[in-house]
Amino acid sequence: MLLELVGLSKAFGQTKILDNIHLEVNEGEVIAFIGTSGCGKSTLLRLIAGLDKSYEGTIKCSGEKVTGVHEDLHVIFQESRLFPWLTVKQNIEVGLVEKNEASLARAERFLGHVGLAEEGRLLPEALSGGMAQRVAIARALVSQPRLLLLDEPFSALDQLTKLDLQHLLQKIHQKYQTTMLLVTHDIEEAIYLADRIVVLKNNPGEIKQVLTVTEPRPRKRTSPSFIKQKQTLLTLLDKANHA
Ligand SMILES: Nc1ncnc2c1ncn2[C@@H]1O[C@H](COP(=O)(O)OP(=O)(O)OP(=O)(O)O)[C@@H](O)[C@H]1O
Numbered sequence: 001m002l003l004e005l006v007g008l009s010k011a012f013g014q015t016k017i018l019d020n021i022h023l024e025v026n027e028g029e030v031i032a033f034i035g036t037s038g039c040g041k042s043t044l045l046r047l048i049a050g051l052d053k054s055y056e057g058t059i060k061c062s063g064e065k066v067t068g069v070h071e072d073l074h075v076i077f078q079e080s081r082l083f084p085w086l087t088v089k090q091n092i093e094v095g096l097v098e099k100n101e102a103s104l105a106r107a108e109r110f111l112g113h114v115g116l117a118e119e120g121r122l123l124p125e126a127l128s129g130g131m132a133q134r135v136a137i138a139r140a141l142v143s144q145p146r147l148l149l150l151d152e153p154f155s156a157l158d159q160l161t162k163l164d165l166q167h168l169l170q171k172i173h174q175k176y177q178t179t180m181l182l183v184t185h186d187i188e189e190a191i192y193l194a195d196r197i198v199v200l201k202n203n204p205g206e207i208k209q210v211l212t213v214t215e216p217r218p219r220k221r222t223s224p225s226f227i228k229q230k231q232t233l234l235t236l237l238d239k240a241n242h243a
Pocket residue numbers: 012017035036037038039040041042043044
């Protein structure tokens with residue numbers, strides 16, 4: 001097991017945001033978190049990332065208690081957060097833990113993996129939103145972290161670019177089997193990418209249900225079984241919101 005959350009609770013002042021979260025995540029799994037706005041999804045990712053150390057319960061990553069920011073993981077946010085004064089290639093190299101011949105060659109390969117082999121010398125100002133997010137994905141993965149946290153990574157993109165990047169993430173996962181935790185508002189994205197979908201309810205944020213996605217990979221959004229899983233998730237979300 002890579003990640004273990006035991007009785008995790010979080011309050012801001014008197015307000016309880018997350019309550020008694022239990023979850024075990026295996027190496028290589030993709031877990032999606034879905035739930036209404038404000039139910040605590042981003043708060044949960046921040047705790048797992050070690051960015052917020054005030055909580056009750058236990059968070060263990062690779063068997064070690066999380067007590068602060070750790071090197072085993074990277075986070076991808078809604079916006080790419082690239083350094084505007086560095087080229088695309090240099091931005092990817094920022095993700096390297098150490099720079100040597102092998103790791104620099106890996107950065108070059110990742111440029112290709114995310115479809116930007118020809119754009120390495122460009123500055124971020126010359127990129128579209130989708131291209132910038134491709135760079136962010138390459139930067140996060142170039143050091144091959146054990147865990148990738150994604151906080152609504154595609155929500156600022158247009159629908160076609162989003163489909164494109166979801167496909168890219170699926171391909172990268174097939175190749176590297178990186179464990180991923182994905183916060184999303186997009187039901188189809190969750191079913192397309194995740195092995196399990198954690199449905200959270202609001203006030204306070206609790207796990208309402210965990211849905212296992214049985215759809216074989218590579219997934220096809222138009223297949224009857226995919227559409228059926230979408231309906232199941234919609235029903236679950238409806239129940240979670242009106243409980
Ligand atoms: N630093 C903070 N101080 C006080 N309250 C906070 C803080 N950060 C988040 N909150 C509150 O915690 C709750 C959960 O916020 P969070 O951003 O985790 O929700 P979310 O599920 O990710 O929402 P969304 O889907 O809209 O991004 C919200 O009510 C928010 O106002």
